[in-house]
Amino acid sequence: MNGRSYQIASIPGDGIGVDVVIEARKVLDRAAALHGFDLGWTEFDWSCERYARTGTMMPEDGVEQLSAFDGIFLGAVGFPGVPDHVSLWGLLIPIRRAFAQYVNLRPVRLLPGTSSVLKNRSAEELEMVIVRENSEGEYSTIGGRQTGPAGEFAVQESVFTRAGVERIIRYAFELARTRAGRVCSATKSNGIIHTMPFWDEIFTEVAAGYPDVHSEQCHIDALAARMVQQPDRLDVVVGSNLFGDILSDLAAAITGGLGMAPSGNINPAGEYPSMFEAVHGSAPDIAGQGIANPVAQILAGAMMLEHLGESAAARAVNAAVEGVLAAGEVATPDLGGKSTTADLGTAIAAALDASPSRIAGD
Template sequence: MSFSQSQAEMPSTKRVAVIGGDGIGPEVTTQAVRAADAALVNCEQRIEWEWFPWGTDYLFEHGSMAPADFLDQLGDFDAILLGAVGHPRVQDHITLNGLLLPIRRRFDQCVCLRPAYLYEGVESPLRNKTPGSIDMLVFRENTEGEYANVGGRVYQHSDHDIAIQTSVFTRRGCERIIRAAFEQALNRPRKRVASITKSNAQGYGMVLWDEVFAGIAQDYPQIETESLLVDRAVMEFVRRPESFDVVVASNLFGDILTDLSAILVGSMGLAASANLASNRCHPSLFEPVHGSAPDITGKGIANPLAAILSAAMMLDHLELISAAASIRGAVSSLLRSPDRPRTPDLGGTGTTDEVGSAVCALIK
């Protein structure tokens, strides 16, 4: 599976669909676009941004999160930048299945990458953790597993209400996410892969997962491996986070563990992610992990760094390597200096716009 393209094949202008979405989504996405534009000032490539007003506001007005043909509209873009989905007045399964999950499935965005890195100047809630000591990259399976939405309900609204939710694990799905994790581990200094499982209780799907992991590991004798039950993995993430390098997990386990890893490195406001399509015929999607945060929407204090770092992942994916590196360098410089603005989640008093402006200034 290839997630790259040679620079010579790239057109000079890339088209990116921007969906600000709900809550703080538009606030942080605006700063991500600003940072990407600042990083591209001295590059030959450019990005043409097209904004779409989809999300719960669109739902309240039109009865759906997006128009019926929204996937067709997105199909011709080179990438998608998403802010967040979710609203207190709407159940989460409606917002997710109305926008985000259909995008992942339609464009076969089978790999979700979620890095967790402890920056200098950011304090982990774990004691005595030094900058860079926590540096993990979680590969989350993104199109099947526990999020497959297979099942049904009968006898609703009665005492006999029955709900059946089925997880779906295929050999193809397991193989491509696990192999992608091993391939990435080859390019990292520690060359370690940890698999997260629960095969002692899930005797079919997770047993298949374990079998595929063991088989693929034989193809990479230079990679050190371990397999952890998810309940033990939660414990070890806290007890020995430095030992984790590349982690590969199912859809649900990867989602839960990356919320934990984000907090271990200081804030959900630093948690970036990429949803990578299996081939270049489809756009990949980039988004912060933190969600819509309705409690701080409109207050101007949302941390934009997760969205900005997601934009850097997008630039990497588009082979705009130097621009991506300049964003990450600016974020690192910002966090390293106690005199530069930071938002309240990181112990500061800075606003979303002040932090975004500071990143752009450091890029320039």
């Protein structure tokens, strides 16, 4: 060991979130040991189950407690009887906004040993990244419900600030420079009269500063169709909070499903901890049965290692996942196998021992 140590807040959440976080931590601890650093875990029971017991997803000083950590590792949340908006606004959104995690980064790719619902598409054609604005936009508390002369109605306001829109679009362009050099912006300016033209104008302004990056704007409905019909035309897709949310789930669906999709809630400046999670839900119907796929959570862990600066370890985790999936000998039921969650996690951890990049190569 060379003294590198990171303090990580682990929030397993509910259902299969608990199952897959156990396996992901197993893999990450092995990667840390092989690459000369240490992960110090502190576990929190913040979850919908906690809400059912206490009436809160996390304590009042929860955000303050998390501020001392280098990273946050979140499992899925969701529990029968607890509405989804409770978990979102009681845990995820307060953390995202308190720590300025304005980038929701969702890489999507067709992994070895898996298949796409799209016919005759190669792994090279099914690889992109969604950059979702994560702190404002359509996810706002401004509005309300009331009853008027014509009956009950609801008003929901969106908030798009110049600073918020510009920084997420600029992040997408900077990312594109490290990839294939293409950015596509999701918009709907032909129907949403104020916020989307505002978004489009800022996109055009930012794009002018990146003449080396090909840029285009595409209406969200046409973009959803392109993602299915011509996914090879997409590299970096940037969208508002709502559009990015929808597109990233669609992208995951065509590249093996949500069980294979990781995500990161990123504070690019590093002034606050970032949070990493799988995209899938808590699936309470299969929780504790040992059949959940831990790959998305493990890949989210690789994203966390990359963000912490442990790039070699992150590459090794990704390679181990790909190697085990390509071999096809250990696979959970959703991948067509009969292995358990623990079997797959153990196999990926063991595959790290064969990685060519170890301490000497870091």
